[in-house]
Structure formats: C-alpha cells, structure tokens
Amino acid sequence: MTRLAAVFACALLFAPAALASERHPTLNELENEVMCPVCGTTLAQSDSAAAKQIEREIQVRIHAGWTETQIKNLLVQQYGESILASPPKHGFNLLAWLLPIVGLLGAAAVLGVAAWGWSRSRAEPDVPAMQSSNGQGPMDPELERRLDEALSRFE
Numbered sequence: 001m002t003r004l005a006a007v008f009a010c011a012l013l014f015a016p017a018a019l020a021s022e023r024h025p026t027l028n029e030l031e032n033e034v035m036c037p038v039c040g041t042t043l044a045q046s047d048s049a050a051a052k053q054i055e056r057e058i059q060v061r062i063h064a065g066w067t068e069t070q071i072k073n074l075l076v077q078q079y080g081e082s083i084l085a086s087p088p089k090h091g092f093n094l095l096a097w098l099l100p101i102v103g104l105l106g107a108a109a110v111l112g113v114a115a116w117g118w119s120r121s122r123a124e125p126d127v128p129a130m131q132s133s134n135g136q137g138p139m140d141p142e143l144e145r146r147l148d149e150a151l152s153r154f155e
Contacts, residue, residue: 025068030058033085034075042085 028044034054036046043051043058054075061071075083139147 025062025071027055027059027062030062030068030071031055033072034058035083035085037079037083 031044032042034043035041036043036048036051036054038048038050039046043055058071058075061074066074072084
C-alpha cells in the first residue's frame with residue numbers, strides 16, 4: 001500500500017510540469033512531435049520550406065496563447081494524422097502503443113516458462129558404482145572393505 005502511495009505522490013510531482021507544457025508549449029517541444037509533410041522527418045530535423053512554414057505557423061499560435069493540444073488539432077485538420085510524430089492514443093492507433101508492451105510481456109512470460117521447464121527437466125546425475133581399476137565392473141567386496149579401512153585411518 002505504501003508503494004502505491006509513493007507512486008501516486010511521484011506522479012503528482014510531475015503533473016504541474018506536464019500541465020505547464022500543455023498550457024505554454026515551446027517551439028522546440030512541438031518540433032519534435034510534428035512531422036514534415038515533405039520529407040517525413042520531424043520538423044526539428046527538416047530544412048524544407050514546408051517545415052519552415054509550419055514552424056512559423058506554430059510560433060504564431062504559441063504567441064497567441066494556444067495550448068499544445070489546440071495547435072496539434074489544427075495541424076491534424078490541415079495535414080491529417082500523419083503530421084504527428086507519434087500516433088494518437090485512441091481507436092485503432094492505440095494498437096501501436098499497446099502491441100510492443102504486450103509483445104514484451106508475452107516474450108518475458110514465454111522465456112520464464114521455458115526457463116522454469118528447463119530447470120525442472122534436468123535429471124539428477126547418476127552416481128556411478130565403484131569400479132575396479134581396469135574399469136570392468138564393480139569392485140571386489142574384499143577390496144572395497146580394505147579400501148574403506150585404509151580411508152578410515154586418515155579421518
């Protein structure tokens with residue numbers, strides 16, 4: 001229960017920064033979240049005239065007090081959802097966010113089950129019977145008794 005409270009407290013610490021970014025976005029933030037329609041890279045990486053025009057439009061909206069969501073919605077209306085660097089987290093596009101997580105969890109589960117199975121399938125090593133010096137079968141009982149006596153002297 002205390003872990004849950006700690007996680008919740010940490011989330012609350014970062015909430016003001018996220019809200020401030022939403023209310024007062026910067027061009028640098030949006031350049032990394034918006035794609036150039038000409039070259040298919042982010043605005044931060046593009047030098048095309050279209051990218052520069054979109055950056056000017058974003059800058060005008062920022063100075064007018066628009067939020068990050070409002071600016072992105074305007075760009076999506078003008079250029080379509082392909083203008084966003086990451087797909088929206090709703091509808092069919094939600095699969096782009098969930099499938100990698102599901103894949104990693106599934107792979108971890110498969111590896112865990114496989115490792116558990118491998119560790120359980122190992123047979124106990126066989127203890128070989130004492131063999132004679134020539135390797136031809138069990139030792140003579142008299143020789144084994146004399147060997148035990150000799151070894152007991154060293155204990």
